[in-house]
Amino acid sequence: MLRNSLILGLVAVFALALFTIFSEYKTPETLNRTAQYYNENEVSQVGAANVVTAVVVTYRGLDTLGEVTVLFLTASVIGFILRRKKKGEPVVKADKGSEILSTASRILFPGSIILGVYVFVNGHLTPGGGFQGGAVIGTAILLIALANPEFAVSRKVLHWLESLSGVTYVIIGLLGIFLAAGFLDNRILPLGDFGHLLSAGAIPIIYSMIGIKVGAELSGIITDINQTKTNLS
Amino acid sequence: MKLSVEHIAILSGILLMAIGLWGILGRKNILKMIISFTVFDTGLNILIVALGYLPGRTAPIVDGPVTVENLSQVAVDPVPQALVLTAIVIGFGVTALMLVYALKMHEKKKTLDINEYTDLKW
Amino acid sequence: MITFNIVLLIFLSVATISGALVAVTAKKTAVAILASGAISLFASIFFLVLASPDVAMTEAAIGAGLTTFLFFVILRKTESHHAEK
Numbered sequence: 122m123l124r125n126s127l128i129l130g131l132v133a134v135f136a137l138a139l140f141t142i143f144s145e146y147k148t149p150e151t152l153n154r155t156a157q158y159y160n161e162n163e164v165s166q167v168g169a170a171n172v173v174t175a176v177v178v179t180y181r182g183l184d185t186l187g188e189v190t191v192l193f194l195t196a197s198v199i200g201f202i203l204r205r206k207k208k209g210e211p212v213v214k215a216d217k218g219s220e221i222l223s224t225a226s227r228i229l230f231p232g233s234i235i236l237g238v239y240v241f242v243n244g245h246l247t248p249g250g251g252f253q254g255g256a257v258i259g260t261a262i263l264l265i266a267l268a269n270p271e272f273a274v275s276r277k278v279l280h281w282l283e284s285l286s287g288v289t290y291v292i293i294g295l296l297g298i299f300l301a302a303g304f305l306d307n308r309i310l311p312l313g314d315f316g317h318l319l320s321a322g323a324i325p326i327i328y329s330m331i332g333i334k335v336g337a338e339l340s341g342i343i344t345d346i347n348q349t350k351t352n353l354s
Numbered sequence: 355m356k357l358s359v360e361h362i363a364i365l366s367g368i369l370l371m372a373i374g375l376w377g378i379l380g381r382k383n384i385l386k387m388i389i390s391f392t393v394f395d396t397g398l399n400i401l402i403v404a405l406g407y408l409p410g411r412t413a414p415i416v417d418g419p420v421t422v423e424n425l426s427q428v429a430v431d432p433v434p435q436a437l438v439l440t441a442i443v444i445g446f447g448v449t450a451l452m453l454v455y456a457l458k459m460h461e462k463k464k465t466l467d468i469n470e471y472t473d474l475k476w
Numbered sequence: 477m478i479t480f481n482i483v484l485l486i487f488l489s490v491a492t493i494s495g496a497l498v499a500v501t502a503k504k505t506a507v508a509i510l511a512s513g514a515i516s517l518f519a520s521i522f523f524l525v526l527a528s529p530d531v532a533m534t535e536a537a538i539g540a541g542l543t544t545f546l547f548f549v550i551l552r553k554t555e556s557h558h559a560e561k
Contacts, residue, residue, distance in 0.1 A: 377500035
């Protein structure tokens with residue numbers, strides 16, 4: 122009982138501390154200066170219709186690079202922890218998915234992949250981008266893996282896709298130092314006509330690279346976990 | 355009584371975080387602790403996005419009535435959205451890592467109850 | 477429009493918080509997982525009302541989709557052992 126009352130007290134203190142945010146919050150009339158700057162100058166500086174994409178890919182591009190690295194580390198650690206002990210050990214013998222699931226997954230798989238690619242290629246025009254597109258691709262892989270437990274994307278293909286897209290991302294970032302104002306500057310390519318697919322400089326390329334990388338990493342995590350055999354059963 | 359979109363969202367974010375913290379500290383099953391972590395995560399994300407919201411404004415995407423000229427008058431703050439966007443993806447990675455560790459611990463001890471994990475107790 | 481948003485948000489926050497209570501207090505892990513998936517889905521509507529469609533898409537794809545599935549895969553892997561014992 123002491124434990125429960127301690128926990129409740131701690132939660133109450135935490136909630137009270139956060140409650141001041143609610144009680145003292147006054148809705149501001151205008152944007153703060155950073156947001157004002159981004160909203161006013163983004164179109165002339167970056168040229169993307171979606172301001173969030175401009176912030177993610179260009180203004181805070183280094184942040185995103187670090188984030189993709191964290192995701193890569195997570196995928197590597199999961200692969201390391203779950204590695205199979207012996208090479209010849211058979212993979213998990215789970216039940217096959219039902220007839221409905223396997224038929225539906227075969228029909229839905231190409232559509233999901235195309236949706237994912239659409240989402241990350243159009244990241245600078247519409248809501249969406251590399252992370253969402255990568256997640257949709259990961260879901261497509263998951264669907265196939267659920268229907269057919271023996272299905273596995275080749276690790277080699279995943280690693281190559283991931284490394285290639287990561288290296289391209291960094292190279293594009295480095296090109297920005299020499300051809301434009303700084304690291305990850307998107308103006309190494311012409312800004313183009315505002316609102317078209319091929320516009321906003323290097324943003325479509327960078328976001329596609331992020332999409333492929335995130336998709337490969339999520340697929341890797343899913344395949345790793347789905348194929349683990351709990352060594353007790 | 356403050357009854358506006360951003361106040362309701364802030365309050366629900368705080369309540370979700372409090373419930374999540376209660377679950378993290380109070381549950382004994384390790385899977386349920388991880389579920390509470392995701393609840394906490396969601397509440398934090400709602401709180402951060404709500405702090406960037408301005409009433410009556412729309413998403414910062416140039417389209418239709420939102421033009422290049424009036425973007426800073428009709429659009430909300432894009433920075434919290436960009437931060438939360440990355441936070442959700444990182445949150446997935448962290449959750450996956452925690453789940454894999456839980457699976458490993460279950461292999462060793464054959465249980466998910468944290469009371470059985472006594473190796474580091476003294 | 478604003479009042480509609482407020483009514484919608486009140487319903488949503490009641491649903492989200494009761495979902496969170498279910499997720500934290502549920503006896504069965506499967507129920508808790510489903511409740512946390514529902515919370516993510518409600519949260520993505522929250523983000524839509526808060527004028528951030530980018531975040532709403534991410535939350536719906538990752539929070540409600542991938543995380544829930546991952547939890548179920550892990551649950552199956554930890555439970556199958558108990559069934560065979």
